[in-house]
Amino acid sequence: MSVLIIVLGLLAGAYAVALLEDRLTRGSFAPAAPLLAAAALLARESIVTRKPDRLLFETAPVLLLIAALLAAAVLPLSPTLIVADLATGGLFINAALAYVLVALLMAGWGPDGAYAMVGGWRFLGQVIAYSMLIVMPITAVAIRAESLLTTAIVGSQEGWWNMFYQPLGFLLFFIASLAVCFLPPFDRPSAEGELAAGVEAEYTGARLAILRLGRMVLVVSLAAATSVFFLGGWLGPWLPPWVWSALKVLAVAALMLLAGYYLPRVREEHLLAWCWKLGIPLALLNIFIVGVMVLAGL
Amino acid sequence: MQTFFIGFFGLAAIVFAVAVFRTSSMMRSALALLFSQTALGALFLALQAEFLGVLQIMMMATEMSIMAIFMVMFMMDPGGLGGMDMSHQKRLSMIAGLGAVMLVSAIAAYTRWQELASLSQAAAADEQIRHLGRELLGRSMLVFETAGITILTAMIATTAVAVKVPAENASHES
Amino acid sequence: MIHVARQGRWQGMGRLLLRATARDLRALVVPGPDVAAASGLELAAAGLRLAATPRHANLLLLVGELPGTLGDAALVLYAQMMRPRVCLLLGSAAPAALPISARAELSQTGLLEGVERLRECLSTQAYQKRVDTFSAPILSPSDSSQEENSDAAGDSGHHQMEHGDEGDGGMSFMSMVKVTKDLPRSPDGLPMDRIEVPFGPVFPGLPGGLSLTFTLDGDSVAQVKSETLRTTCLRTPQAGFLPDALLQAVCALDPLTPVSYRLLALRALTALGAPAQTPGAHGDVALLERERTVSHLGWLALLGRQIGFAWLQRRALRLQLACLRSEMADFPTLGKTLRRFDKQVRRNPLLRARLSGLGVIAPQAGLRGPVARACGLSTDARTGDPAYLDLAFEPRRGEGSDALQRLYLRLDELHQSVALVAAVLSRQRPVEHVSPAGRQPELSDGEAMASVETPRGEARLQLMSSGGRITAVEIDTPSRALLGQLPSLLRQQELGDALTCVCSLDLSPWDSAT
Numbered sequence: 001m002s003v004l005i006i007v008l009g010l011l012a013g014a015y016a017v018a019l020l021e022d023r024l025t026r027g028s029f030a031p032a033a034p035l036l037a038a039a040a041l042l043a044r045e046s047i048v049t050r051k052p053d054r055l056l057f058e059t060a061p062v063l064l065l066i067a068a069l070l071a072a073a074v075l076p077l078s079p080t081l082i083v084a085d086l087a088t089g090g091l092f093i094n095a096a097l098a099y100v101l102v103a104l105l106m107a108g109w110g111p112d113g114a115y116a117m118v119g120g121w122r123f124l125g126q127v128i129a130y131s132m133l134i135v136m137p138i139t140a141v142a143i144r145a146e147s148l149l150t151t152a153i154v155g156s157q158e159g160w161w162n163m164f165y166q167p168l169g170f171l172l173f174f175i176a177s178l179a180v181c182f183l184p185p186f187d188r189p190s191a192e193g194e195l196a197a198g199v200e201a202e203y204t205g206a207r208l209a210i211l212r213l214g215r216m217v218l219v220v221s222l223a224a225a226t227s228v229f230f231l232g233g234w235l236g237p238w239l240p241p242w243v244w245s246a247l248k249v250l251a252v253a254a255l256m257l258l259a260g261y262y263l264p265r266v267r268e269e270h271l272l273a274w275c276w277k278l279g280i281p282l283a284l285l286n287i288f289i290v291g292v293m294v295l296a297g298l
Numbered sequence: 299m300q301t302f303f304i305g306f307f308g309l310a311a312i313v314f315a316v317a318v319f320r321t322s323s324m325m326r327s328a329l330a331l332l333f334s335q336t337a338l339g340a341l342f343l344a345l346q347a348e349f350l351g352v353l354q355i356m357m358m359a360t361e362m363s364i365m366a367i368f369m370v371m372f373m374m375d376p377g378g379l380g381g382m383d384m385s386h387q388k389r390l391s392m393i394a395g396l397g398a399v400m401l402v403s404a405i406a407a408y409t410r411w412q413e414l415a416s417l418s419q420a421a422a423a424d425e426q427i428r429h430l431g432r433e434l435l436g437r438s439m440l441v442f443e444t445a446g447i448t449i450l451t452a453m454i455a456t457t458a459v460a461v462k463v464p465a466e467n468a469s470h471e472s
Numbered sequence: 473m474i475h476v477a478r479q480g481r482w483q484g485m486g487r488l489l490l491r492a493t494a495r496d497l498r499a500l501v502v503p504g505p506d507v508a509a510a511s512g513l514e515l516a517a518a519g520l521r522l523a524a525t526p527r528h529a530n531l532l533l534l535v536g537e538l539p540g541t542l543g544d545a546a547l548v549l550y551a552q553m554m555r556p557r558v559c560l561l562l563g564s565a566a567p568a569a570l571p572i573s574a575r576a577e578l579s580q581t582g583l584l585e586g587v588e589r590l591r592e593c594l595s596t597q598a599y600q601k602r603v604d605t606f607s608a609p610i611l612s613p614s615d616s617s618q619e620e621n622s623d624a625a626g627d628s629g630h631h632q633m634e635h636g637d638e639g640d641g642g643m644s645f646m647s648m649v650k651v652t653k654d655l656p657r658s659p660d661g662l663p664m665d666r667i668e669v670p671f672g673p674v675f676p677g678l679p680g681g682l683s684l685t686f687t688l689d690g691d692s693v694a695q696v697k698s699e700t701l702r703t704t705c706l707r708t709p710q711a712g713f714l715p716d717a718l719l720q721a722v723c724a725l726d727p728l729t730p731v732s733y734r735l736l737a738l739r740a741l742t743a744l745g746a747p748a749q750t751p752g753a754h755g756d757v758a759l760l761e762r763e764r765t766v767s768h769l770g771w772l773a774l775l776g777r778q779i780g781f782a783w784l785q786r787r788a789l790r791l792q793l794a795c796l797r798s799e800m801a802d803f804p805t806l807g808k809t810l811r812r813f814d815k816q817v818r819r820n821p822l823l824r825a826r827l828s829g830l831g832v833i834a835p836q837a838g839l840r841g842p843v844a845r846a847c848g849l850s851t852d853a854r855t856g857d858p859a860y861l862d863l864a865f866e867p868r869r870g871e872g873s874d875a876l877q878r879l880y881l882r883l884d885e886l887h888q889s890v891a892l893v894a895a896v897l898s899r900q901r902p903v904e905h906v907s908p909a910g911r912q913p914e915l916s917d918g919e920a921m922a923s924v925e926t927p928r929g930e931a932r933l934q935l936m937s938s939g940g941r942i943t944a945v946e947i948d949t950p951s952r953a954l955l956g957q958l959p960s961l962l963r964q965q966e967l968g969d970a971l972t973c974v975c976s977l978d979l980s981p982w983d984s985a986t
Contacts, residue, residue: 025782026516032495044530045554053323087423088352095352098359102332105363114669115525118691118967124363131360134939148427184780185822193778193966193975194679197524204527204554265780265821268691269968270825294315371690 002081009082010072010245012222012226014213017253024261038209046205049111057110061207064103064214071221076151078234078241089150090142093133093225097180100218101127104182104189104199107211109203119198123189125268126179129275130186133176136283140290141229154233161232162171165293170230172279177222179271183214184260191265204296222251304343311337324369324376332362346420349427485616491555493556494595495532497521497587500529502546503673503727503981504680505736506774508535509789510728510766511578512796513562518580518587524676526552531590532559534566536578536727539701542681543567545673560586568799590665638662645907666694673701673981677778677971679728681981684958684974686967688689693970695937696959700952701981712941715741722933722947726982728770731763732926740933744915744942753859758896761889765810767927768842768882768889771978772817775879778975779826804894814883831961831973834873840950841929843977848875853925863895875976882978883901884969915940926950928980951979 018034048057073096074089086092101123108120142148144165145156163170179186203211227233227248234241264287266274282291305426314334335358342351394445419431434442499520501508508515513535514524523529526549534546547567550559559566566572570742574589576582657932672683687695706721713721722737723730735756769792776785791813795806817823833839835847844851845867852858852867868884870877915937922934929950936944954977962970 023922024311025786026521028516036492036496042498043489043493044556047554056325056329085347086352087427088348091349091352091356093357095356098356101363102329102359105325105366109614114667114688118688122368122691124367127363131708136309167364184782185672187780188968191780191968192524192779194675194971200528201525202527208528261782263781263820264776264784264826265968266822267826267969281409284334 001265003083004022005081006072006083007069009077010069010220013223013249013253014216016250017146017216017219018256019211020254022255024257027191033048038213039213040253041209042206043214044205046173046207049113049202051112053110053112055110058108058207059204059209060103060107060110061214063099063106065210065217067096067099067103068218068221070099072217074150075221076154076233077225077245078223079151081242081245082151085149085151085169088148090138090148090153090229093150094138097134098131100180103214107199107203108189113149113202115195115197115201116199118202119189119191119195122195122198122268123182126182126186126188126271129271130176130179131281133172133275133279134180136280136287137166137176138229140166140169140283140287143287143290144294146294150228150233154235155226157232157235157253162230163232164288166230166286168282169290170226172258172283172286173230174252175279176224177226180218181256183219183256185266186271187260187265188268188271194265219256220249223249223256226252300346307337307341311335311341324373325366328351328362328366329367331365332358335362345424346423348423349430356408364416490595494591495519497590498529499531499533500526500536500549500674501533501680502538502543502549503535504678504768505777507680507727508533509770509773509792510730510796512793513536513578513580513583515583515795518583520674526550527554529553530557531568532557534559534570535563536563537565537724538567539681541683541699541701542673543570545683546570548734549674553582556594558590560590562586567754568816581784625739630732641776671971673699676776677975679774679979679981682974682979683981686962686970688967691967693962693965693967696962698958706945706947708943708945710944712937712939713945714941715746716934718942721935725947726980729751729763729926729979729980731759731926732924732931735760735882736922736926736931736933738923739924740920740935741915743920743922744918744935744937746915753857754862754896754900756833757859757863758800758881759802759858760892761892761896762795762800764927765806765886765889766792768886769795771882771985772879775972775975779823779972781823784817784823787816800893801897804890804897807890807894808888810886815913818880823879824876827879827972827976828874830875830965830969831878831976833957839929840953841926841978842878842881842885843954844929846870851930853923853930857925860892864894865892869921875972878976878978902910915942928978949980951981954979 015034016119018037019029019031022033022037023029048054068132071093073083074086074092076085104123105120108116108118108123110116141162143155144162147153149155157165179183182189188194190200195201198209202210224245227245231248231252233248234245236244239247311334313338314330317330318334321327321330336355339351339354339358342348342354345351420426476780497520499515500523501515505515515533520531520533526532530553532550532553534545538546543566547569550557550570559570560583561572561575562578575594576586582724595764660919666689668685670683670685672678673681675682678684681701683699683701685699686693687697694750695946705723716742719734719737719741723734725733771839772788773785773792773893776782776788791806794809795803798806833843833847835844835849838848840851846869848869848871850869854865855867857865868881868888870881870884896977917938919934919936921932921934923930925931926949931950932948934944934948935942936948958974961973965973
């Protein structure tokens with residue numbers, strides 16, 4: 001039951017993300033546009049390039065979708081609404097997100113196109129930059145909760161949401177989550193102006209529809225993760241818990257898209273330099289501060 | 299049920315491992331190795347070693363992807379379309395493989411499974427993590443810290459060796 | 473008429489899909505959205521979304537006249553599009569092999585009309601029982617030019633790395649060294665397979681029509697080849713040009729800046745004795761400066777698309793259309809909006825990081841236009857123009873030579889242009905172009921030369937006439953010199969940075985056409 005609700009919730013979230021993306025790129029609000037776009041993609045031809053690695057080409061979109069769904073599986077929408085409340089929840093989400101990389105490498109290699117291939121390898125470079133900034137803020141969150149259970153993590157934020165308890169970690173996690181979803185300004189693998197859509201360039205029709213859906217679900221998953229780890233998940237007065245979760249997830253997703261709208265794409269060298277020379281020391285500092293605060297009983 | 303999953307993931311790991319050597323595409327080879335390792339991770343999960351399993355699944359994705367880019371960069375014909383024969387030192391690898399199989403079978407044969415099974419039931423997952431934490435930051439701390447520092451040193455040293463000092467800079471310094 | 477529909481019959485659920493296909497139009501614009509915008513087309517208002525590659529497009533939108541090379545490219549692009557696909561022609565001519573679904577005049581109303589017709593025919597005929605296959609001579613495999621023209625990366629991936637014949641059989645473990653010893657080395661000493669990747673002539677981050685081929689060494693650029701458009705519009709006919717024909721030919725040269733080239737031709741003709749057809753010296757200034765604003769804003773929109781800065785892309789495009797459509801008398805009122813826009817652009821910290829240090833061009837003779845002025849030179853044809861001197865014109869200059877300085881300079885020039893137009897308006901009501909005289913003007917024999925500072929730099933036109941006809945035309949345009957600098961400028965740049973460098977130069981493939 002909760003599996004069904006979560007999947008429907010993710011789809012609804014993906015729809016909202018698509019709607020907002022369309023609004024930002026085109027300027028007008030068309031509630032039916034994402035559905036029309038999806039239907040049109042399904043109605044269009046879907047071809048395979050001339051000398052593909054067929055196996056990787058076909059697997060990649062599905063794997064991306066699965067990775068995004070698995071990441072959402074350990075995130076609670078309410079105290080009981082969760083697919084799997086794993087004891088290693090905080091670690092499991094990292095494991096699921098690691099397969100986004102695998103999916104994109106496959107999508108880059110599979111179609112045998114230069115734009116796609118460069119796009120795929122670009123994401124590997126991006127992972128090297130951002131991955132520590134996903135893991136280390138989660139570590140600090142787990143320190144405060146003294147547990148990797150995602151439900152316990154939400155429970156630990158009864159007093160102060162982690163967004164205020166550890167603002168540094170929140171900021172780093174938010175930026176890194178943009179990079180995971182390869183959203184602007186980190187859309188290097190699928191850059192339109194540099195690679196003519198990169199990893200997406202050779203996908204068409206239904207395959208492209210799955211790839212795009214996977215990416216949108218990924219955005220929702222990351223927004224949900226941000227909400228669970230830093231915004232107190234379902235916590236909030238008056239409204240029922242799942243409404244709070246939904247509101248927070250949508251707000252974070254909107255913030256993610258808006259941030260990219262107002263920023264140009266980051267250069268590879270800057271991405272690596274900033275993440276390693278600035279981001280990781282800050283993340284370590286965050287862990288240290290949180291450790292001190294926890295010991296001090298704050 | 300548990301036995302079924304153990305068998306399933308065990309077989310999957312073996313199938314993917316075989317696939318590593320059956321293809322000449324570097325990319326497929328690397329990814330097959332990745333999924334073989336992922337299947338091992340799932341096997342750990344089936345064995346109720348949750349932390350170990352998730353960790354294995356997570357680490358391997360990034361590691362194997364990084365291996366893949368090096369294989370593609372350094373190998374000729376990374377797509378495996380040129381029909382180049384990728385295998386070498388066949389006799390040696392056959393002997394090594396056979397030896398490994400014999401060693402593993404011997405261990406399996408000489409383990410007293412009955413005794414182990416009666417020894418203990420697996421602890422609950424969160425209990426395991428707690429134990430693991432105490433182990434890592436207690437008795438085994440020195441071992442792990444040493445290993446960590448050693449790896450860090452190796453990384454820095456490798457980078458330092460790999461970076462070529464530009465000629466004009468070198469002459470300035472000397 | 474949809475000539476290449478997708479095979480199949482759809483009922484019930486299918487009808488819904490049909491309607492969706494008709495509503496969801498993803499346009500691939502040939503030559504490019506920049507040309508469409510310079511022609512005053514607002515694609516978003518017609519409900520069109522831009523597609524990044526032909527694979528994602530279902531509408532091929534042809535804008536204006538396509539020189540021969542672009543016509544071939546359009547055929548290749550059409551072949552790469554997924555069915556059901558349609559083709560809308562705004563303007564005059566298209567390659568004969570291309571199945572045109574609808575044609576309309578080159579204007580916003582024409583666009584809306586054409587799109588409406590496309591929707592109608594898509595929602596009724598997108599699926600047919602039998603479909604024709606599309607083919608054109610250029611698409612046959614024996615024609616090697618296909619790959620060069622194709623926008624989608626075609627097949628430059630791993631299968632190019634076939635090296636079957638080298639030392640097969642006895643290949644032992646260490647022979648890798650032997651195999652790679654003759655390969656070109658990257659600066660880091662690693663021998664890698666290089667791939668040749670086409671960028672353009674229709675590529676999202678480049679001006680439409682510009683065709684570059686990068687030889688990629690990993691993701692850095694090892695070599696650059698550029699191919700210019702081939703136009704025939706300035707080829708002198710046997711009997712020579714009549715003055716009107718020349719005027720038309722020069723105007724058609726660059727759809728991005730038609731006003732400047734029209735002025736250039738008129739000035740040259742006037743120097744040959746034809747009656748003046750320009751709206752007077754100050755009127756020229758107003759027309760030129762408005763076009764400069766439009767062109768710079770178009771460049772900003774393109775830069776926004778190239779560096780993935782959606783806000784910049786949308787905002788600059790909107791301002792560009794506003795400038796283009798404004799009455800000359802109202803034009804200076806846009807100044808305030810432009811100033812706010814400028815402030816918002818300059819305030820963006822990531823934009824600064826993205827552009828600074830990229831595409832450094834040292835000050836040197838031969839540079840023209842904003843590229844020259846950004847690196848501190850005061851090269852400007854306007855300084856020799858009495859009308860400009862009368863308005864106390866002083867060229868703006870930058871103090872660096874990278875892409876960021878070029879951005880700042882163009883932003884500065886936006887305000888300068890608006891101020892110049894305002895100054896002109898305070899002196900006289902400008903008239904739009906004087907309509908040409910009914911009969912062909914008389915020309916005196918001899919040689920004449922004229923120059924105009926176009927938004928990209930000084931363009932010079934040299935005419936020779938005898939017997940009332942123009943017998944020789946020599947044109948010298950700003951982009952051609954810059955195009956030659958590309959190989960040295962881009963060498964060893966990361967791919968994205970290289971494209972940003974190209975974009976920052978504001979090359980026009982049209983005025984560098986041969």
